[in-house]
Amino acid sequence: MVLRIAIIGRPNVGKSTLFNRLVGRKVAIVHDKPGVTRDRREADAKLQDLKFKVIDTAGYEYSNIDNLEKRMWEQTKRAINESDVCLFLYDARDGLQPYDEHFANLLREAHKPVILLANKCEGRLQEDSVYEAYKLGLGDPIPFSAEHGLGIADLYSAILPYAEKKKEQEEKISTPLPEEFEKLNAEDNLEEDASYKKRPISLAIVGRPNVGKSTLVNALLNDDRMLTGPEAGVTRDAITTEWTYKGRKINLVDTAGLRRRAKVEDSLEKMSAASTKHAAFMAQVVILVLDADAVLDKQDLTIARQVLDEGRALVIAVNKWDIANRKESLQRLNDKLQTSLTQAEGIPTVTISALKHENLDKLMRAVLKVYDRWNLRIPTAPLNQWFADMIDKYPPPLGKNKRRIKLRYITQAKTRPPAFYIFSSNPEGLPDAYLRYLTNQLRESFDLRGIPIRMTVRKTKNPYADKD
Numbered sequence: 001m002v003l004r005i006a007i008i009g010r011p012n013v014g015k016s017t018l019f020n021r022l023v024g025r026k027v028a029i030v031h032d033k034p035g036v037t038r039d040r041r042e043a044d045a046k047l048q049d050l051k052f053k054v055i056d057t058a059g060y061e062y063s064n065i066d067n068l069e070k071r072m073w074e075q076t077k078r079a080i081n082e083s084d085v086c087l088f089l090y091d092a093r094d095g096l097q098p099y100d101e102h103f104a105n106l107l108r109e110a111h112k113p114v115i116l117l118a119n120k121c122e123g124r125l126q127e128d129s130v131y132e133a134y135k136l137g138l139g140d141p142i143p144f145s146a147e148h149g150l151g152i153a154d155l156y157s158a159i160l161p162y163a164e165k166k167k168e169q170e171e172k173i174s175t176p177l178p179e180e181f182e183k184l185n186a187e188d189n190l191e192e193d194a195s196y197k198k199r200p201i202s203l204a205i206v207g208r209p210n211v212g213k214s215t216l217v218n219a220l221l222n223d224d225r226m227l228t229g230p231e232a233g234v235t236r237d238a239i240t241t242e243w244t245y246k247g248r249k250i251n252l253v254d255t256a257g258l259r260r261r262a263k264v265e266d267s268l269e270k271m272s273a274a275s276t277k278h279a280a281f282m283a284q285v286v287i288l289v290l291d292a293d294a295v296l297d298k299q300d301l302t303i304a305r306q307v308l309d310e311g312r313a314l315v316i317a318v319n320k321w322d323i324a325n326r327k328e329s330l331q332r333l334n335d336k337l338q339t340s341l342t343q344a345e346g347i348p349t350v351t352i353s354a355l356k357h358e359n360l361d362k363l364m365r366a367v368l369k370v371y372d373r374w375n376l377r378i379p380t381a382p383l384n385q386w387f388a389d390m391i392d393k394y395p396p397p398l399g400k401n402k403r404r405i406k407l408r409y410i411t412q413a414k415t416r417p418p419a420f421y422i423f424s425s426n427p428e429g430l431p432d433a434y435l436r437y438l439t440n441q442l443r444e445s446f447d448l449r450g451i452p453i454r455m456t457v458r459k460t461k462n463p464y465a466d467k468d
Contacts, residue, residue, distance in 0.1 A: 002051070002052060002053050002166075003050075003051075003052035003053065003084050003085070003159075003162060003163050003166045004052065004053045004055065004082060004083045004084050004085075005045075005052055005053065005054050005055065005083060005084065005085050005086070005087060005159070006054075006055040006057060006079040006080055006082075006083035006085075006086045006087070007019055007054065007055065007056055007057060007086075007087045007089065008057055008076065008079075008080065008086050008087065008088050008089070008103065008107065009088060009089035009090060009100075009103065009119075010090070010097065010099040010100060010103060011058075012091070013089045013090055013091045013119055013120075014089055014091070014119045014120060014146040014147065015056055015057065015089055016056055017146040017147050018087070018089065018117075018119070018146035019041070019043070019054055019056040021146055021149060022045035022046070022047060022054045023043045023044070023045050023054065024045070024046065040055055040056065040057050040058070040075045040076065040078065040079045040239075041055065041056040041239050041240075042054070042055050042056075042240075042241070043240070047152070047155065047156050047159065048156055050156065050159060050160065050163050052159070052163065055079045055082075055083060057075065057076040057079045057080075058072040058073070058075060058076050074224075080106075080107070080110050080112060081110065083112060084112075084113070084162060084166060085112065085113040085114070085115060085159070085162045086107055086110075086112050086113070086114050086115070087114075087115050087117055087155075088103065088104070088107060088114050088115065088116050088117065088138060089117045089119045089144075089146075090116075090117075090118060090119065090129075090133065091119060091120055092118040092119060092120050092121045092129040092130060092143070093120045093129070094129075095128075095129045095132060096129070096132050096133060096135075096136070100136070101136065104136040104137065104138055107138070108137070108138075113162060114138045114139070115139075115142070115155070115158045115159065116133060116136065116138045116139055116140070116141045116142065117141070117142050117144040117146075117151070117155070118130045118133055118141045118142065118143050118144055119144050119145065119146055120145060120146075120147070121143040121144055121145055121150065121151070122145050122148060122150065130143050142154045142155060142158065199249075200242070200248075200249035200250055200251050201248060201249070201250045201251070201284055201285060201367075201368075201371055202250075202251045202253065202282065202283040202284045202285070203250050203251065203252050203253065203283060203284070203285050203286075203287065203367060204238075204253040204255060204279045204280045204282075204283035204285075204286045204287070205217055205252070205253065205254055205255060205286075205287050205289060206255050206258065206279075206280050206286055206287070206288055206289070206303055206307070207257065207258070207288055207289035207290065207300070207303070208257050208258060208291070208297075208299055208300065208303075209256075209257025209258075210257065210291075211257070211289045211290060211291045211319055211320075212289055212291075212319040212320060212354045212355070213254055213255065213257070213289050214254050215319075215354040215355055216287075216289060216317065216319065216352070216354035217241070217252060217254040218354075219354045219355075219357050219360055220243070220245075220252065220360060220364070221241060221243055221252070238253055238254070238255045238256070238278070238279035239253065239254045240252070240253045240279075241253075241254070245364055246364075248368065253279045253283060255279050255280065258277075258299065258303055277306070280303075280306075280307055280310075280312065281306075281307075281310045281312065283312055284312065284313065284371060284374065284416070285312065285313045285314075285315065285367050285370060285371050285374070286307045286312045286313070286314050286315070287315050287316075287317050287363070287367065288300065288303060288304055288307065288314060288315070288316050288317070289317050289319050289354075290316060290317065290318050290319065290333075291319060291320055292318050292319060292320045292321050292323075292324030292325075292326075292329045292351070293320070293324055293325065293329065295318055295329055295332050295333045295336065296332070296333060296336035296337070296340070301336070301340050301341070304316075304341055304347075305341070308341070308452045309452075311416070311417045311452050311454070312417075312452075313370045313371060313373070313374040313417070313450070313451050313452075314347050314370070314450065314451075315347070315348045315349075315350065315363070315366050315367050315370055315450075316333075316347055316348065316349040316350070317349075317350055317351075317352050317363055318333065318349065318350070318351045318352065319352055319353065319354055320353065320354075320355075321351040321352060321353050321358070321359075322353040322355070322356055322358065326351075333349065337349070345440065345443060345449060345450075346443070346449025346450045347449075347450040348366035348369070348370055348450050350362050350363045350366050370450050370451060373447065373448055373449070373450065373451050374415070374416055374417055374418075374451050375415050375416055376415065376418060376446070376448065377412055377415050377418075378412055378418075378446055380411060380412075383410055383411070383412060383420075384409055384410060386441075386442070386445055386446075387407070387409065387410045387422075387438075390437075390438060390441050391407060394437060396430060396434055397429075397430075397431060397434065398429075403426070405424060405426055405427065405429065405430050406424055406425055406426060407422055407423075407424050407430075407457075408423045408424060408425065408460060409422075409423055410422050410423070411423075413454075413456075417451055417452045417453060417454060418448060418451070418453055418454070419453075419454035419455075419456070420442070420453070420454065420455045420456070421456055421457075421458050422438070422455065422456070422457045422458065423457075423458050423459075423460045424457055424458070424459060424460065425459065425460050426459075427457040427458070427459050430457055435455055435457070438455060439453050439455050442455075
């Protein structure tokens, strides 16, 4: 049981700035343009010795029709309902606005504890706005500056009672096991602990705008967690959600759509693209979502190559398969894979319909399988036996000195992705084609299809070089 705190307020009052300060790093995009945050975002936060979950939300924009603003507000209401306490921010520079008073009424109706923060209070000019906030009826406002960290001590004092109450509730619920029971189940507990300590898989969903990335995330979670809609570019920021699939812990990351760099002019879209690339390059497995009627166009190939160059494991999901021209799409996809993504032959490809929840289990099986390959370590003995067989089958060519290049042995340097060192006394002149031959044979022999492989030739040290 972790204390959950939602940050609430109208657009552009500094919610994401406060979120980043509590999390301790720049996670959420911050921009002068109002309404940057659309999806609710959760992260672990810390304030001195207090640890809690903090939830960033979209600013309130009233709408009585089914549009993006209404769906954003639905996400904010869920954050309020799922929280233990709300931090209500208003802009002390602008003073109270009608939306602030409307928001205060909504929070009272939710019957949630509220901590009122008069944000952007860097000087005395905002004192009148602080006193004005008493008419909201939400208690004493705390003069605060999310950008400069002013008022953090007062915020700590305000949160502390709720953290202590949460701790008391947790102690009442959790009852210690009898000592005899613990002894009888010691071995089982050790196994459970070992399983529990396994790191979660970081899984990023990437692709062009409007291919169904957020719809796929919602389908996997079986929850309307992400904003979706017919509008292109609904998602602006990379949003991480903790999830468990058949006992495997997964950090599922939804990202903004990536367009061709030449078409990106707006500074906010550039920040969204940077956030997406960072999420993809920091993930362990990346699902590239394609539109079935436009598979692997130039931008898709660019994304795929960048993911592989960063050493991530890649799975391709061909979405909207329920309404696609299947024969034509498959032919186009296979042609593109064979000619344009040769650096990771055998990339898993799954046809899905995120909207109808079709083939999602097949997609996740592909993710888990490629993740296991990405982490595979090959024992030295079978690796070198394979190496000797490959050299016998196809010996290295002649080097620069017209003598045949001698490859002595191979070792796996690391995993994630698998990287190998080949040692040779005279590696100069070994052609790239021979390394590609070894890489392809290694991929085939040890089932490393679909993941990037690093293979480097190193020169063995001459033991007599330093002797007279």
